[in-house]
Structures are given as C-alpha cells and as structure tokens.
Amino acid sequence: MNVHLVFGECTAGAMKWMLSKEKRHEHVIGFPDxxxxxxxHELETEKGLVNRVQWFKDNMAKRDMEAYYxxxxxxxxxxxxxxxxxxxxxxxxxxxxxxxxxxQTGLRFVMKLLEDRKNHILLLNTNDCFNTYCKxxxxxxxxxxxxEVSPENLKVILEKTHNYERVSAECKNKLLKEWxxxxxxxxxLRLWEDGVIKSVSVDHLDSxxxxxxxxxxxxxxxxxRECSRLVGDILGHLEQYVGDxxxxxxxxxxxxxxKLEYEGTLGNMRKLRVKLTTKDLT
Numbered sequence: 001m002n003v004h005l006v007f008g009e010c011t012a013g014a015m016k017w018m019l020s021k022e023k024r025h026e027h028v029i030g031f032p033d034x035x036x037x038x039x040x041h042e043l044e045t046e047k048g049l050v051n052r053v054q055w056f057k058d059n060m061a062k063r064d065m066e067a068y069y070x071x072x073x074x075x076x077x078x079x080x081x082x083x084x085x086x087x088x089x090x091x092x093x094x095x096x097x098x099x100x101x102x103x104q105t106g107l108r109f110v111m112k113l114l115e116d117r118k119n120h121i122l123l124l125n126t127n128d129c130f131n132t133y134c135k136x137x138x139x140x141x142x143x144x145x146x147x148e149v150s151p152e153n154l155k156v157i158l159e160k161t162h163n164y165e166r167v168s169a170e171c172k173n174k175l176l177k178e179w180x181x182x183x184x185x186x187x188x189l190r191l192w193e194d195g196v197i198k199s200v201s202v203d204h205l206d207s208x209x210x211x212x213x214x215x216x217x218x219x220x221x222x223x224x225r226e227c228s229r230l231v232g233d234i235l236g237h238l239e240q241y242v243g244d245x246x247x248x249x250x251x252x253x254x255x256x257x258x259k260l261e262y263e264g265t266l267g268n269m270r271k272l273r274v275k276l277t278t279k280d281l282t
Contacts, residue, residue, distance in 0.1 A: 001026075001027065001088055001090070001091040001092070002024075002026040002027070002091065002092050002094065003026065003027045003028075003029060003087050003091050003092070003093045003094070004019075004026060004027070004028045004029070004093075004094050004096065005028075005029045005030075005031075005084070005093060005094070005095045005096070005110060006028065006029070006030045006031070006095075006096045006146060007030070007031045007033070007034075007035070007096075007097065007102060007103045007106040007107075007146070008030060008031070008032075008033075008034070008102075008103075008145070008146070008147050009030055009032050010147040011030060011096070011145075011146045011147040012028050012029075012030025013030075014147070014149070014150070014151045014154060015028045015030070015096075015151075015154060016028045017151050018151035018152075018154045018155050018158075021151070022155060027087075027091075029080060029083045029084060029087075030080070031077075031080050031106055031110075032073075032076040032077065032080065033073075033076075033077060033080075033102075033106070034102040034241070034242070034243050034246075035101070035102045035103075035105035035106040035109060035190070036100070036101040036102040036105065036189070036190050036191070036240070036241055036242050036243070036246075037060075037188060037189055037190070037242055037243065037246045038052050038055050038056055038060075038188055039051055039052050039055050039186060039188050040052065040105065040109065040182060040183050040185075040190075041183055041184070041185065041186045042183060043109060043183060044109070044112050044113060044183075048183075049074075049077065049078075049081075052077075053073060053074045053077070055188065056069045056073055057069055057070055057073075059249060060245055060246070060249055062245075062248065062249065062252065062266075062267040063265075063266075063267030063268050064267070064268060064269065065245055066267075081113070084110070084113055084114070085113075087117075087119065089117070089118065089119065090119070091119055091120075092119065092120045092121075092122065093114070093119050093120070093121045093122070094121075094122045094123075094124060095107055095110060095111075095121065095122070095123050095124070096124050096126055096146050097123070097124070097125065097126065097146070098125065098126035098127050098144045098145050098146045099125065099126075099127045099142070099143070099144065099192060099195070100143070100144075100145055100192045100240070100241040101190040101191050101192040101197055101240065101241060101242075102145075102190075102241050102243075103126075103145065103146060103241075104192060104197055105182065105190055105197055107123070107175065108175050108176075108178050108179035108182060108197075109179060111172060111175040111176055111179065112176060112179045112180075112183075115176060120166045121166055121167045121172075122161070122164055122165075122166055122167065123167050123171070124157065124161055124164070126144060126145075126146040126149060126157070127141060127142070127144050129157040129160070129161060130144060130149055130153065130157065132160075133153075133156050133157055133160045134149070134153040134156055134157065143239045145241055178197075182197060182199065185199040187199040187200060187201060187202070188202050189201065189202050189204055189205070189242070189246075191204070191240050191242075192240065192241075203250070203253075205238070205240075205242070205247075205250060206250055206253070206254060206259075208234065208238060209230075209234060209247065209250055209251060209254060210254070210259060210260075210276070212230060212233050212234045212237065213225075213230055213260065213274070213275070213276050214276060215233070216229070216230060216233055217275070217276060222275065222276075223275060224261075224262075224263050224273035224274065224275045225273060225274065225275060226270075226272075226273055227248070227251060227262075227264075227269050227272040227273060227274050228269045228270060230251065230274060231244050231247050231248060231251070231269065234247050235247065244269075248269055251274060252266065252267075255274070258277055259276070259277055260274045260275065260276060260277060261274065261275050261276070261277050261278070262274045262275075
C-alpha cells in the first residue's frame with residue numbers, strides 16, 4: 001500500500017485527481033490546516049491539540065470562517081490524525097513538502113507522529129523536484145507551495161522519484177529534534193527564512209500590512225479601498241504562506257488599534273473597506 005501525505009486540501013485534491021486518472025489505487029491524507037499559524041506547543045498531545053483548536057476559535061472565527069472553525073476544524077484535524085494512526089505498518093509513505101513554513105512545520109509534526117513507526121518513508125521536497133524535473137527553462141522557483149504544482153507535474157515528479165531512497169535515521173532524528181525545538185515555543189506565527197522555520201510574534205507582519213496600505217495609497221490615491229484588494233496586495237508581495245485569513249485577522253487588529261479606519265461590515269472581506277487612519281503613524 002502506498003500513502004501520500006500532503007498539507008492542504010487543495011494539494012490533496014490535486015493528488016487524488018492525478019492518482020485516479022492514472023488508475024493508481026493509492027491513499028492520500030491531506031492535513032486540512034496551515035501550520036504557519038496557530039500554536040503548536042505540545043501539539044502531539046491532547047492538551048496541545050485542544051489549545052490549538054481553541055486559539056482558532058478565539059482568533060480566526062470571523063464571519064465567513066466562523067462556522068468552519070467552530071464546527072468543523074477540530075473534527076477534520078482529529079480525522080486526519082486517525083488516518084495517520086491507521087496507516088498499515090507495511091505501507092510506503094511519501095510526504096510532500098515545499099520550502100515554506102506551513103509545509104515544513106507540518107513535515108516535522110508528521111515525523112513526530114510517525115516517530116515510532118518502521119514504515120518505508122520517502123520525503124519529497126516539492127521545490128527541488130519541480131526545479132529538477134518540471135520547471136520551464138532558465139527559471140528557478142525558490143518560493144513554491146505544493147498546491148501550486150499541477151496534477152500533470154505531480155505525475156512527473158512521482159514517476160521520476162519512485163527509486164529515491166527512504167528517509168535516513170539521521171534525517172529523521174534531525175527533523176524530530178527540530179520539531180521538539182519548534183514546539184517548545186508558544187508563539188503562533190512561523191515564517192520560512194534562509195531555509196529555516198522561524199517562530200515570531202503574532203504582530204510581526206503588522207508593519208508590512210501598514211506599508212502595503214500606504215503603497216496602495218501612493219499608487220491609487222487616498223480613501224477607502226476594498227479589504228480584499230489590500231489582502232491580495234499583501235500576499236502578492238510577502239512571499240510567505242500565512243494565508244489570507246491570518247492577514248484578515250491582523251487587519252481587524254489594526255482597526256481595533258486605530259491604525260486603520262473602516263467602513264462596511266467587519267468580518268466580511270468582500271463587504272469591508274479600509275484605509276490608513278488620518279493620524280500620523282510614524
């Protein structure tokens with residue numbers, strides 16, 4: 001039995017579609033989560049999981065996302081944990097992770113879950129594989145999420161890597177130590193910088209949000225602007241995979257702090273318009 005473990009529902013969907021088209025009867029487990037945000041302290045324990053679930057309810061359950069984080073998130077997370085627990089002992093497990101905070105953090109968490117398992121485990125770095133086997137000429141992708149890889153290219157990578165060696169004991173131990181170090185922190189935001197996961201304070205990107213709002217004012221003039229446009233501009237320049245829901249959360253915080261003004265409906269990105277406050281922010 002072959003099992004593919006990926007991070008994100010979009011990635012899982014693309015993987016399932018590709019395997020189905022190729023008539024490969026292989027199992028896909030997709031974590032319905034972004035490990036770039038939210039607490040991961042002792043996440044492999046019940047206490048850590050409960051703490052993470054509660055943080056999302058307290059901080060991310062804004063209107064459009066409220067039903068998901070209140071009613072669905074915990075069940076989906078626990079279901080994924082159960083799926084991993086039920087992987088047969090003789091199954092070959094392939095873990096796909098690109099060079100970004102959510103997937104690299106997720107990789108280390110999964111290795112912790114599989115710490116005592118003897119399964120054949122293959123680690124595929126999506127960035128390296130894409131650049132080696134799929135990239136257009138003269139282009140190197142340094143920032144990529146596995147969800148951005150087309151099903152056709154996932155097929156190519158799968159075919160080219162089937163003879164790759166299983167993860168070594170040395171590599172596994174290194175990832176486990178890195179997880180132990182990461183999960184000691186109670187910070188709730190993680191970034192990928194210089195090939196390393198960095199835990200930072202929750203307000204670390206607030207100045208970036210303000211500067212993005214200022215950049216839009218310089219380009220298009222002052223006045224209220226669609227919040228979705230600001231979020232899109234931030235994500236387009238940030239080159240970090242923290243997700244639009246987290247950025248939206250920080251915009252709400254900056255409104256509460258009086259650094260942004262708004263009109264429309266709080267909690268609804270499509271019905272909210274924002275602008276820099278008129279007072280001096282420097």
